[in-house]
Amino acid sequence: MVKVIEAEILSSSSDCRGIARQDGKVWFVDFALPTEVVRFRVIKNKNSHGFGVVEEVLKRSPSRTEPHCEYFGICGGCAxxxxxxxxxxxxxxxxLLDQLERDSGIVPQQVLPPLGGSPWGYRRKARLGVRLVPKKGGVLVGFREKNKNYVTNLDRCLTLDQRISHLLPSLKRLITQLSRPDRIPQVEVAAGDNQIALVFRHLEALSGNDCTLLEEFARSHDACVYLQSGGVGTVKPLYPEEPPMLEYRFSKNGIRVQFSPTDFIQVNSSTNELMVQRAVELLELKPADNVLDLFCGVGNLTLTLASEASSVLGVEGDPGLVQRARSNVRLNKIGNAKVEHFDLYSDSIETWDPGPFNKVLIDPPRSGALNVCKWLVGSLKPERVIYISCNPATLARDLNLLVNEHGYILKRIGLIDMFPQTPHIESIAELELS
Ligand SMILES: C[S@@+](CC[C@H](N)C(=O)[O-])C[C@H]1O[C@@H](n2cnc3c(N)ncnc32)[C@H](O)[C@@H]1O
Known part of the structure; x- marks a missing residue:
């Protein structure tokens, strides 16, 4: 029998669900906001906690608003x-602040205002699922459905770059016409300022006619089309034969960053530029500074840091991204930046000696950078560390080491609104050696 509970929402969980306490347990409630009173349907009931979804809002938060998108609630792309x-x-x-205080007892000296651009049309990279489901009308293209392995049948997406969103209906028609639409599991999309690109993953060889259809699609939509028959190393351009590199340009300093469609880049163009500026401000760069930019990717931060410092060394573990970062250094004619290939999670970091650096920027994946922080405090002991994080839990763990065990002070921290409409939390923290 469906169980419905009425409860007041007391706070938010780390993935931005409402938290209620009822029947002696904690409930995580989808689509509920703090201060609201709701009736929620139980969807999972465990001994210590449970999960629910709002059926009716009895007392509404003033911050509740009408969702803009018809797929909201079904599509897992937004929450x-x-x-x-x-x-x-x-x-x-x-x-973010609760996690820091709870896990490490750290309270920042100052909380900076959140940084962010437009909450819509910002997503310039995405991996879209594809499924042939005849009973739902044929080929579906979209993000996974919320909590399910189905593909949402999207005709548009308000968070995607609108050049890509507009392509969704014709993309579905194109895949329907291919000889084996059931063997196309995904299309990766990427949008530069100059160009859009689509990478079609295919599990079977494509026919000559398939390739003609894909080429016609590329020409008529002014897009670059790539094919991917296996792992990421198998990605090859189909049309044009030699596609231009995708590129974004910072409006403030004119720096150009080139990338290929499967490279890691920060998804949100306008917020990324604000984040790079904030990193420069928080590093308090002076012409004599030597900066280590760890996990540098395509050189997104390296290039701008170099224009304000004496030297910058970008360090990256993916050989393809190292090449891209090096060619971005050359493209922008930057003489004081180098890029090194190094696996920062390997044990060899213990004996790694990249040279003297007085300031360090760390921008790791979600798993954080505990071993890198251990190495930092054991060798360089830089006067200032800027930590860009996409996971508050690993940030709290790593700051615990830097602050509670090695004398750094968390001076400022601020949210970076890189993924509006989603629960992802990105932040930037400034640490100074006391
Ligand atoms: C969050 S991204 C940041 C990239 C870059 N700073 C930017 O703003 O675009 C994290 C980067 O860490 C790199 N990375 C992941 N594991 C690594 C490792 N073991 N050693 C070095 N870099 C690694 C990824 O390839 C990716 O480029």
Whole structure:
């Protein structure tokens, strides 16, 4: 029997669900906001906690808003469209600060205002699922459905770069016409300022006619089309034969960053530029500074840091990204930046000696950088560390080491609204050696 519970929402969980306490347990409630009173349907009931989804809002938060998108609630691409964009940041900031205090007892000296651009049309990279489901009308293209392995049948997406969103209906028609639409599991999309690109993963060899259809699609939509028959190393251009590199350009300093469609790049163009500026401010760069930019990717931060410092060394573990970062250094005619290939998670970091650096920027994946922080405090002991994080839990763990065990002070921290409408929390923290 379906169980429905009425409860007040007391706070937000780390993934921005509402938290209620009822029947002696904690409930995580989808689409519920702090201060609201809701009736929620139980979807999972465990001994200590349970999960629910809002059926009816009895007392409404002033920050609740109408979702803009018809797929909201089904599509797993967004989870927070029912919350006003500015209040999404209030919740995320609280989650970030709570996690820091709870896990490591750290309270920053100052909390910076959140950084962010437009909450819509920002996603310039995405991996879209493809499924042939005749009973749902044929080929579906979209993000996975929320909590399910189905593909949402999207005709548009309000968070995707609109050049890509507009392609969705014709993309579905194109895949329907291919000889084996059931053997196309995904299309990766990427948008540079100059060009859009689509990478079609195919599990069977494509026919000559398939390739003709894909080429016609590329020409008529002014897109570059790539094919991927296996792992990421198998990605090859189909049309044009020699596609231009994708590129974004920073409006403030004119720096150009080139990338290929499967490279890691920060997904949100306008927020990324604000993040790079904030990193420069927080590093308090002076012409004599030597900066280590760890996990540098395509050189997104390296290039701008170099224009303000004496030297910068970018360090990256993916050989393809190292090549890209080096060619971006050359493209921008930067003489004081180098890029080194190094696996920062390997044990050999213990004896690694990249040279003297007085300031360090760390921008690791979600798993964080505990071993890198251990190495930092054991060797360089830089006067200033800027830590860009996409996971508050690993940030709290790593700052615990730097602050509680090695004398760094968390001077400032701020939210970076890189993924509006989603619960992802990105932040930037400034640490100074006391
Ligand atoms: C969050 S991204 C940041 C990239 C870059 N700073 C930017 O702003 O675009 C993390 C980067 O860490 C790199 N990475 C992952 N594991 C690594 C490792 N073991 N050693 C070095 N770099 C690694 C990834 O390839 C990726 O480029």
């Amino acid at each position: 927070l469209q029912h919350i006003e964009a500015s209040y999404q940041n209030v919740i995320k900031q609280q989650v």
